[in-house]
Amino acid sequence: MTIEKLKDKIKEKFNLDCQVEVGLVKILVPKESWGTLAEFLRFEAEFNYFSFITAVDRKEKFEMVARVENLEEKTACEFTTEILPNETLSTLSELWEGAVWQEREVFDLFGIKFENHPDLKRILLPEDYTGYPLKKEFPLDKHYEPYR
Amino acid sequence: MEVKEKIPLQSIAEIYQTFPGGELMLTTTEKFFKWAQVSSFWPLTFGLACCAIEMMATFASRFDLDRWGMIMRGSPRQSDLLIISGTVTIKMGPRIRRLYEQMPEPKWVLAMGSCAISGGIFRNSYAVVPGVDRIIPVDVFVPGCPPVPEALMDGILKLQDKIKNSKNDYRKVER
Numbered sequence: 474m475t476i477e478k479l480k481d482k483i484k485e486k487f488n489l490d491c492q493v494e495v496g497l498v499k500i501l502v503p504k505e506s507w508g509t510l511a512e513f514l515r516f517e518a519e520f521n522y523f524s525f526i527t528a529v530d531r532k533e534k535f536e537m538v539a540r541v542e543n544l545e546e547k548t549a550c551e552f553t554t555e556i557l558p559n560e561t562l563s564t565l566s567e568l569w570e571g572a573v574w575q576e577r578e579v580f581d582l583f584g585i586k587f588e589n590h591p592d593l594k595r596i597l598l599p600e601d602y603t604g605y606p607l608k609k610e611f612p613l614d615k616h617y618e619p620y621r
Numbered sequence: 622m623e624v625k626e627k628i629p630l631q632s633i634a635e636i637y638q639t640f641p642g643g644e645l646m647l648t649t650t651e652k653f654f655k656w657a658q659v660s661s662f663w664p665l666t667f668g669l670a671c672c673a674i675e676m677m678a679t680f681a682s683r684f685d686l687d688r689w690g691m692i693m694r695g696s697p698r699q700s701d702l703l704i705i706s707g708t709v710t711i712k713m714g715p716r717i718r719r720l721y722e723q724m725p726e727p728k729w730v731l732a733m734g735s736c737a738i739s740g741g742i743f744r745n746s747y748a749v750v751p752g753v754d755r756i757i758p759v760d761v762f763v764p765g766c767p768p769v770p771e772a773l774m775d776g777i778l779k780l781q782d783k784i785k786n787s788k789n790d791y792r793k794v795e796r
Contacts, residue, residue, distance in 0.1 A: 598747075
């Protein structure tokens with residue numbers, strides 16, 4: 474599926490406007506259609522490679538950014554949504570296996586929970602770590618308790 | 622063996638000198654052990670970050686620590702010197718502690734570079750131990766980012782001086 478065709482299809486199916494760059498589509502989706510859009514990208518648009526998912530702390534809300542790629546056609550799609558700090562998001566790990574560790578990392582550093590994730594626990598930090606260090610509210614000079 | 626009558630040291634020396642090529646050296650065991658310890662540090666092959674590159678250069682042919690009897694050992698059970706060369710993350714902390722505990726006594730620790738000493742530029746990071754002395758006791762701190770090989774060699778010589786001039790046979794370590 475070419476970029477132009479993908480743009481039209483998303484407009485028709487989800488009524489969302491895309492920003493198109495060379496080989497890349499950027500979409501801002503509402504939180505409710507996060508899962509259905511991902512399913513569409515995986516099976517109909519055939520984005521077979523999961524690049525990353527990450528979060529941006531905007532203090533009053535979190536911006537969730539995910540990027541998937543189609544390695545045959547060399548196209549990519551970056552889809553973004555906004556959630557409140559205490560909200561959860563549906564997992565992408567059922568569509569792309571590569572999202573399992575990526576979502577664990579987002580949970581580890583931002584504290585965002587993913588619904589139906591198979592193994593949502595800390596991945597980089599020790600299991601007894603308190604707090605989520607990449608949040609803006611995390612104090613800068615706070616050291617890990619055993620080595621304070 | 623029980624010595625019944627005291628033999629003067631002079632007569633022992635005379636006995637030895639009757640042997641062909643016989644020589645006698647008198648010293649205290651403390652001094653003798655210290656001489657053996659400082660003459661052949663066996664550091665653990667253990668690199669953590671970019672300081673390890675400088676450490677490898679120090680051990681390679683240009684600076685050649687083998688002339689001080691230092692060779693890298695692959696197991697902590699064969700080592701008596703632990704060079705902390707780089708940033709210590711909080712997940713590496715328990716592993717360093719375990720490696721230290723696996724080393725036989727007597728053992729020494731050299732903290733190399735500002736990251737190992739205080740956390741360096743990563744001090745306020747959520748994932749870094751602000752100084753390896755919070756995990757294990759450190760004998761010599763070598764500052765630098767990273768320290769040049771000459772600085773590391775100077776630190777090793779300082780450690781040799783420390784052992785030679787120490788009052789106790791074995792360091793008292795608080796556990």
